[in-house]
Amino acid sequence: MNKLMRLHWLWVLAFPFSASLAQEGARPALKLVVPYSAGGSTDYVARLLQKPLSEILNQPVIIENKPGAAGTIGTDFVAKATPDGNTLVFGNQGPNAIVPAARPTPYDPINDLRPLTTVAFMPLVLMTSADLGPKTLKEFLQRGRSPGTTMNYGSSGTGSLAHLTGHEFSRQGKLDMTHVPYQGGGAVTTALLRGEIQGSFATGLESAALMQSGKLRFLAVTSAKRLPTLADVPTLAEEIPGFESTLWFAVFAPKGTRDDVAERLRNAVVKAVERPEFQKYLAARHAEARTSTPQELTQLVKQDMARWGDVVRKAKIPM
Template identity: 40%
Template sequence: MRNQSHQFPRLVQLAAMAALLGSGSAAMAQAWPAKTVSIIVPFATGGTTDAIARTMGQELSKVLGQPVIVENKPGAGATIGADYVAKAKPDGYTLLVGAVHHTIATSVYKKLPYDFQRDLAPVSTVAMVPNVLVVNPNVPARNVKELIALARKSPGKMTYGSNGNGTGQHLIAAQFSMASGVDLMHVPYKGSGPLTIDLLGGQIDMSFDTVTPVLSHIRAGKLRALAVTTIKRSAALPDVPTLDESGLKGFDQGTWFGVLAPVATPKDVVARLNAELVKIANSPEFKKRMDEIGAVPVGNTATQMATQIRTDTDRFAKLVKQAKVTIE
């Protein structure tokens, strides 16, 4: 009996330690965030990813009660920023604004220093933005049919810009080239900001960028929109036909944007982030800002985002193979 009585305090101590360890995740979620949260944008300033991240960051800061800052880490088709977050401390303080581009990079780049599906945990898709085929006004084409005819006269001479090798814009242009039978010259940039500057200046002929960075220039008549790349017209550009309507039947490509965290980030922190992002996506303030930049708010579950990533990775792998797009 005496031995058992001496063991009792020890058993209580062990039980208390087990309870403490078991509640560690919940305790961290309650404590998080206790400092500034960084959102990594894998493109230069001035693009769609940047605009969505800054709007989201402002709203997230309000509900979290901590500063949320946006850091731009552009380059290599958005893979530099993704690699940075994949290798960051998994504590919920370093997040990535990922996009459809990352599902393409998996197939385009022969060697990546990270695995997008293995090393990053989906949190929520926050918005979807249609892409739009725009040309500099000096290009004498008023519609897609005229542009195709013009490009066929000078194979490999007409130029299009993208926000990087292996990005959505690059693959959409590659798909357009295959579907229309034209040969275009690709000019990659580190983001939509510098791309748009050169497009406005006439250094390149066209782009297949998202609606956001070119919308104001289209409305001002500085760029000419020929078609949107989604199967449905854009609410921001209701008078612009789709590529499907313009003769490229079945053409349907857009760009989604979402938040991811390092894969070992505590599940309770990811769950908290998801709940807040879904609320933000459905808030009047966020919807208003998305309307202004031609984006559609989403706000889904982490599981739905993971499914979307797997589906797009498989889909683009086939397109990459067909278009023979590879980067060392």
């Protein structure tokens, strides 16, 4: 056997061992848990983050949907996961602030999760059917305040931010409105188009396409100021001073995650959010990509626990 052949066979015999070493040295996939079903705003933004985060970490990132119990099942799964940096939750103020403030949950949102950073902020949009609903915010308010008139508004679930925003809109705006819960945003949209409900609150991610198609009409946004992408749509605060409601998304790790691991993961998420294509995509859908420090995120959770927990308790909303 000549020298070249001997080298060839040595490489062939050694390759399986080399490959196994490479596999052992590779990082396992990072599991990013979304505590809701696929297709909603939370899932949508998590999947938008998935590719850049994987590229920055040089590690596979897998989205795992664990819906149920208003987002608390998936959140609890991560709170109890091994704190090795391979399992994170992509949360919002639902399971991270509103639900724990309203009823006991199997995890403490402050003590059982380690905040990394916010990812995006989205004001909600008051929508109605372009054919069957009121044409302007003033008309909506006038109709809702008319004696003997009852209006319905829908949301994707009892206790959701859309539900609580609608409740506060009705209370502060002195409207006679009845909440109708549905299973998911698609069912809410269908009810709007059929005239079963007169309004609903949703994000631009869920409604931009239908608004552009002319089937839905945006009456107002819940941000403090008008949005640059919807400059002709008024804020609710223009008619109800001080009204504001914003949905946020953030990444959390299990509480015991080491400092260096948490910092590496946070830096990667921040870099992914700062990518121009990520920012532009959300901006076009009336949302803002924005990161925070862990301390700022903790404060945000506490603020929403106080604010929305108070709303739930006073209104005796079952959660």
